[in-house]
Amino acid sequence: MEAELELQRAELELQRTALSEQFAELHSRSERIEHLKLMVAKLRHVIFGAKSEKILVQLGQLELQLEEEESALAEVAAELERIAPTPEPKPRTERKPLPEHLPREVMTYAPDADCCSECGGELRQFGEDISEQLEYVPDSFRVIRHVRPKFSCRGCDLIVEAPAPSRPIERGLAGPGLLAHILMSKFGDHLPLYRQSEIYARQQVEISRSTMAGWVGAASELLSPLVDALRRHVLAGQKLHADDTPLPVLAPGNGKTRTGRLWTYVRDDRPAGVEIPPAVWFAYSEDRRGEHPRQHLSSFEGTLQADAYAGFQHLYRNGLTEAACWAHARRKFHEIHIVHASPTTTEALNRIGALYTIEDEIRGKPTDRRLSVRQARARPLLAELRAWLETAQARLSAKSATAGAIRYALSRWHALIRYADDGLLEIDNSAAERALRAVALGRKNFLFVGSDAGGRSAAAMYSLIGSAKLNGLNPERYLNTVLAKIADQPISRIADLLPWNLQAPSPTS
Template structure:
């Protein structure tokens, strides 16, 4: 099923109805397939079911976008709109009253009397519990001149919906932090007596990725201001419904973390999704960057390097190759290489958190000789190793990459490896083990936005759920010129998130 943007949707109500009917047929067909697989689950891998479930998540998100009341023409009859189900009566209620600051009539100046109340119930979530928040807006009337005034209702993350900020944050954290597909979340909520269809949650995720995009953009700008950043990418399987198979997309991580050299600049990470791994992708994402780039040996980065961007290669990749060979063959050459590399890491451990100048001095005094000795030793031993073997490949790789990591010896802002970026994609790898990651390219782009926020919160020692709840609740009313106040490190500095830092 082809993915359509809102601009591509027809304005005609009948045409929209036709699209919804067609999508409903496709969804019902997939539901039948899943039901059949669950009845005959013996011998069927559980991830096959999860793949179909993820496809349903994405299709239902698109259908939710099509039937979004905001997208329908204003001529639609309100009587034809479905009524929202009442929120479960067994949930505790928390009442928040909204009154007028001034109860004197704005027209005649006489005192007004309270005449009625408007009540709106919002389903919210605090860690471990659902709660219904009752927003009571008081109405006043002036008996003398008939003027009526009502207290303004608070802004909602989804203006025509019923979810509170805490519930929306929980859906995002459960999916992108805890790797729970929406159908599993729906099952968990149902056990608590709360019915939230996954199609509803899919629509929420799309809306939240749009709402939170300005925060992700500010995180990206902050990362690109760094003098040295780290990048890595990881493959993610993506369903391609049009071809009836999966394709391999990529999630690209870009991290600024200057804590190893004692900088007070807050750490941050932004992610980008692409449907392929073409070299133009990193060039697009880093077109405005100037500085050092820690990266692996992917050829797509080559055209980035020059006067504007300087490469810093990764010793961890070198070490990993020797580690795998030693584990498989007990090679004494691989063992010796590992010992020499370990000596370099011992020096790094001692200078972690020290100022750049001190780090550079220690590296020149202690690491430079060991680094050069390792390089020379590899070159000297290489001719004695079978040229087509894995050990020779690892040695040639090390010799080549070490030439591109020498800058770390002179500059204390740089790292010996790219582990900072590799850690940032570790959560994505865990997600891939649990379910097929994305139902479409749109799902991948939404994930990139949410991952940017979640990972940056964690890097700053901020509870992602608490911070996202705060941001979702406030971003709609927050001045865009002051959007940086909502970034996780500023949130902590305001004293809101101090008790949540881990």
């Protein structure tokens, strides 16, 4: 008995510590948000009189950092509410009525039965509950008016009313379509929330940046179990494509940026005729240390197709099989060729091109067919290519760029030719590079993320958006469908909401 009490005391102390840390984070973020709001207000006052380019850039940086701090605050608050829900509902802030000019769509929810469940008496309507929800359909807003007529039994006065429909965010104003549009605009189209707010204002719909930041944070918390399910699916494969890219992160206080990292892991065996659904999982880290991929891939067992990043070497020494990327090897010759073409670079590109010609012919074929063709046709070409590279290297100055390209290929030769002995593997790592293109476009649009929390949110949303695209779905409609269902979805069935298990609504729905 005493041991059980001691165990309960220890568990209670752990819960108290966790709650204390959560409350401390809420307080810290609240203070940072107030400081950022003050700085934004000061800068707006400055540019009211003089349109300084430097000040406008600084203001944009602060707006982005502020929206991500507010999103992170909302995410922590949502998690805290899940861990330790407050016994009393929070007092509702006064909310502006939704614009009268927007079209209304009325949805009425009647009780399931037309008689009293207690005594069987006839029901009579004596009123109704009405709540409104702001929704977004492509290129327009509308208000969904949820009407729940109230009935009372003529026999015993029991009040009967249909249950309120669930919302993605409890008591939240945003419908799933609007949330999906905001998330897709921010993470798919790289449009910061303060710019979205300006766009919506032109449609006479006022949604503040801070309100949308709260919605993004709450939606991130809501979608996190789905991202975890996606990660488990990706890491369960026999082969992964991996790559990473720098992601500038705004450093608090000085307006400068530091370099975070976004890692991508792709499971896509369709080129080998395998019907298992493809998916991509992104992970964010504050730097590029090798401990991050080791942590990400701790449960993965199989072949990793990646570039020559030194941080992966520990994984290869500890059980993972290395498969290198011919696209990287080819690129080194191509970069030299476009500046200063030579017979050596021309020959190298032609020989590598012959390997890709074989791959074009067997793409989508079964693994055994791919293996037999590679053994019969690619293996001899690879042997000839190695002999030619060694001969060419002997003729060149060791300091020449072409010699450097040759050394890269020869130093990774065994990993480069591994694909020829396994029909499941690919000749290159293009699957991972394609997944990172959206990030590269984002860097051009918004230049950086506002915080580490913003980097983690971006990674989660890139995972869902990228996986929807890989499965041929419109990512915004997919998010719409998920957000309409996930609040009521049992955690044991969260995998039912993965892209390949879920039919997204049609464009007109």
